[in-house]
Amino acid sequence: MMSYIKLFFINIFGYYELWMLWLFLFIALTFIITIIFILNRGEEYKKFNSISLYNVIWKWRYKKSNIIYLWCYCPECGSELICDDEYCRSTIMLTNKTTFLICRQCGEIEKGRVIGGDRNYLLRMVRFEIQKRIKNSTYKNEAKT
Ligand SMILES: [Zn+2]
Numbered sequence: 001m002m003s004y005i006k007l008f009f010i011n012i013f014g015y016y017e018l019w020m021l022w023l024f025l026f027i028a029l030t031f032i033i034t035i036i037f038i039l040n041r042g043e044e045y046k047k048f049n050s051i052s053l054y055n056v057i058w059k060w061r062y063k064k065s066n067i068i069y070l071w072c073y074c075p076e077c078g079s080e081l082i083c084d085d086e087y088c089r090s091t092i093m094l095t096n097k098t099t100f101l102i103c104r105q106c107g108e109i110e111k112g113r114v115i116g117g118d119r120n121y122l123l124r125m126v127r128f129e130i131q132k133r134i135k136n137s138t139y140k141n142e143a144k145t
Contacts, residue, residue: 048139051130055112056081056101058126067127072101072112079105085118097121 009016009024050059052075060070072081084100091097099122101112114122133139 045134045137045139048130048134048142051126051133051139051142053126053129054101054114054122058130060130067130070123070127070130072126074103074106074111076111077103077105079103081111083119083122085122088118 005021006016009020013020046062049061050057052058054072055075057073057075057078058070059073060067062068072083073079074081082102082104084102085098088097088099094116097115097117099114099117099119100110101114103109103111114125117125130139133142
């Protein structure tokens with residue numbers, strides 16, 4: 001093993017001394033640490049995975065940079081909420097379209113409501129709010145929930 005290392009240095013520099021090996025290891029290590037640091041810095045926003053919007057808690061995960069498994073949870077008991085958007089289909093007036101967020105665990109109580117569209121609309125709105133906070137880094141100011 002050692003002779004291979006010696007050969008490696010001799011091939012490149014023409015000679016070998018022990019300090020060269022240490023210098024080489026030092027440079028390699030610094031390089032690796034820098035790479036890890038740069039990669040992690042870009043991923044920092046991935047710690048941001050919950051937010052309080054429309055009076056309820058939203059949680060999600062990341063796959064690459066995409067937001068997945070986005071759903072709402074009860075601010076009181078933490079259970080998954082039910083989206084009731086039945087009402088949206090019976091009306092064509094945007095201002096009448098309302099999605100209710102209901103907690104079964106708390107006794108079918110309404111925890112929040114969003115006016116303007118159905119659950120897909122709501123999820124798009126929340127996703128947009130999350131992405132906006134990631135883009136301008138304001139997620140760092142959000143209170144941890
Ligand atoms: Zn609840």
